[in-house]
Amino acid sequence: MAGLMSTEVAENFLKIVDATQVKVSELVSAEDKSKLVSYGNTYLKVSERLVSALVTPTQTHNWLNISLSNTEGKVFMVGPQVTLENIPRLDTTNSSVDIDLIGIAKNNNERSAAVAFMSYNTMENLLKPDFFNTSNDMIKTMMSAVISATLPKTTNTKLTKPVNFTLKHIREFDPSGSLVCVYWNISEWIVDGCSVLKTNSSYTVCSCDHLSTFAIIMQTSRRESESDSLMELLNLVCVIVGLVFFSLALLTFALCQWSPGVNNVARINICISLLLAHLLFLLTQRFLSLIKPLQVLCAVISGLLHFLFLSGFVWMFIEAVLLFICVKNLSQISSKKREVLSSGFLCVIGYLVALVVVCVSVGLVPEGYGSEDCWLKQDKGFIWSFLGPVCVILALNTILFIKIVITLNSTLKKLNAEVSQMKQTKIMVFKTLAHCVVLGCSWILGFFTNGSKVLEILFLILNSQQGTFIFLIYCVFNNEVRLLLNLPACSFL
Incomplete structure (x- = not known):
């Protein structure tokens, strides 16, 4: 033939x-x-x-x-x-x-x-x-x-x-x-x-x-596949719970009247960014079989997720900066914020930085978006377009937290003797720990989850419950909110 x-x-x-x-x-x-x-x-x-x-x-x-x-x-x-x-x-x-x-x-x-x-x-x-x-x-x-x-x-x-x-x-x-x-x-x-x-x-x-x-x-x-199914169910439940608390936190920030010394712009935008990111990711995974064949749509979704999660981290860093300013200028918190960091300026920084990172990533490696899960591809180390900024922000947050503890400890020594040292220590420890959790400590576990189901589950729970942490710390345990709702004040806040 x-x-x-x-x-x-x-x-x-x-x-x-x-x-x-x-x-x-x-x-x-x-x-x-x-x-x-x-x-x-x-x-x-x-x-x-x-x-x-x-x-x-x-x-x-x-x-x-x-x-x-x-x-x-x-x-x-x-x-x-x-x-x-x-x-x-x-x-x-x-x-x-x-x-x-x-x-x-x-x-x-x-x-x-x-x-x-x-x-x-x-x-x-x-x-x-x-x-x-x-x-x-x-x-x-x-x-x-x-x-x-x-x-x-x-x-x-x-x-x-x-x-x-x-x-x-x-x-x-x-x-x-x-x-x-x-x-x-x-x-x-x-x-x-x-x-x-x-x-x-x-x-x-x-x-x-x-x-x-x-x-x-x-x-x-x-058996691992069956375990993955259980992980998917756990992820679904945790993300839905987190989304509910993100929504409750946003409603609290919007409906409650806060004192002039409180600036919630970073917390509100953290909630907005992460709420949209978790919601988009959840919907994408639910309809992945329909989305995956549409390569352009899958790439666009991964780009949006990249932007939303990064903007959440940027807002986490801004919240840490605001906390540092509060500690540094205890006697003039509100005026200092208004002078140096206005809400409009914060919004530009909070979203522009993430947008620039995504635009640069698209320009350098346009094919890096749209993996099997409609996330960033692993090829050519493209995942570091997300992990790189995350590492930088986590490192800066750690430095800021250390500085905050040192500054706060120095300030406490100068306070009036009638103020309880134990109470102030509780405030310092709780505030630092709370911000550490809310501002990204859970993401550190993401670097060590390979091969460990326990760490993977712990990361999943902590990461999906950021909305819960924000609602508890800034709403449920906040004395201003409790007074507005006629609830008893918390002794440690």
């Missing part, structure tokens, strides 16, 4: 076969393994023969690019007069291969050889990861595009050295999962002759001693 077909006819047939691949997978039931395997094998065999028809003799070397709707690839041919010492890496969008084609050609009487490297973007719909026969307790996920490498029109196909495939991960990497390099053996995925040479969160390098059809499959424990 391949020897009698012109390259033009082969190209046309290849386009037709490629176009029917997705339609075939949609017509076959996911449970009908025999049909899926049969269609998958047929598609691979026909594609291999059509690509073989595209290989033409050459005296030196020659390239051929293949770019179709669901398939892409490279064909490289070398002849007896090739001057290259090593062939360049053959790559597609999500994969690449390093093969010693020069050495293979030298082992052929014709001193020529060709390699066809193909990447099938939708082949996993036919050759499913569940066809990797391991323990039923494991969940299998296809982590790469299905690729194939063959040596068309090459007499001696024996490899002179192992072939290395670099496969980019097409889904979020789970650190708890186990990655394996597999190849397709007629009816199932197996690992014989292939091993993981190198891996990270973005890609995996597989080394194989033969050519075939390959992929990366990740295995995760089904």
Whole structure:
């Protein structure tokens, strides 16, 4: 067939076969393994023969690019007069291969050889990861595009050295999962002759001693998946509770009449930023299956979340600055705020800083938004566009808190002797601890949650309950609010 077909006819047939691949997978039931395997094998065999028809003799070397709707690839041919010492890496969008084609050609009487490297973007719909026969307790996920490498029109196909495939991960990497390099053996995925040479969160390098059809499959424990379901339920309940208390805090700040010495602008905007962020994140996760296929919408949502969470942190820092001013100027709190930090100026700073960070991030790495969860992608360290500012703000808050304690302690020594030292100490400790929790201490746990379910649950609860903390500290335990509601005053505030 391949020897009698012109390259033009082969190209046309290849386009037709490629176009029917997705339609075939949609017509076959996911449970009908025999049909899926049969269609998958047929598609691979026909594609291999059509690509073989595209290989033409050459005296030196020659390239051929293949770019179709669901398939892409490279064909490289070398002849007896090739001057290259090593062939360049053959790559597609999500994969690449390093093969010693020069050495293979030298082992052929014709001193020529060709390699066809193909990447099938939708082949996993036919050759499913569940066809990797391991323990039923494991969940299998296809982590790469299905690729194939063959040596068309090459007499001696024996490899002179192992072939290395670099496969980019097409889904979020789970650190708890186990990655394996597999190849397709007629009816199932197996690992014989292939091993993981190198891996990270973005890609995996597989080394194989033969050519075939390959992929990366990740295995995760089904028990962990059930645990994740419980985590999702806990997250849903905690976030909803937090949203309720954010709303109650905002109502309290809006409806209660505060004394002129109290500036709630930072607290109000913290509530607004985090309320919108948690609400948007909650809705996104609830409708993720509908949002994820819309890549632009998913990227926009991740950008909005980036902005809202960052603005929440900026407002946390502003609240710490206001607290420092209060302690530094106990005798003129309100006037000092009005002179130096007006509400309008604070609003500009509170949102402009976050907006600038997001705009710079979009300008530098526009493809960094829109992960599997519609959040920031891990590629190229893009997550540090969020973690970097967070670390800076947490560090500045820590410095401010230390300064506040030192300043407050110095001020207490100068107070009237009739003031109870114990009461003032309680105020100092409580205020510092309360602000530390509200202004981001819970986020520090986020850096240490990897591999620890206890820390992950603790982080989830503390982070989702920031609205609860704000409502308790500034509303329920605030004497001004309690007097307005005719409630007894708190002895420690």
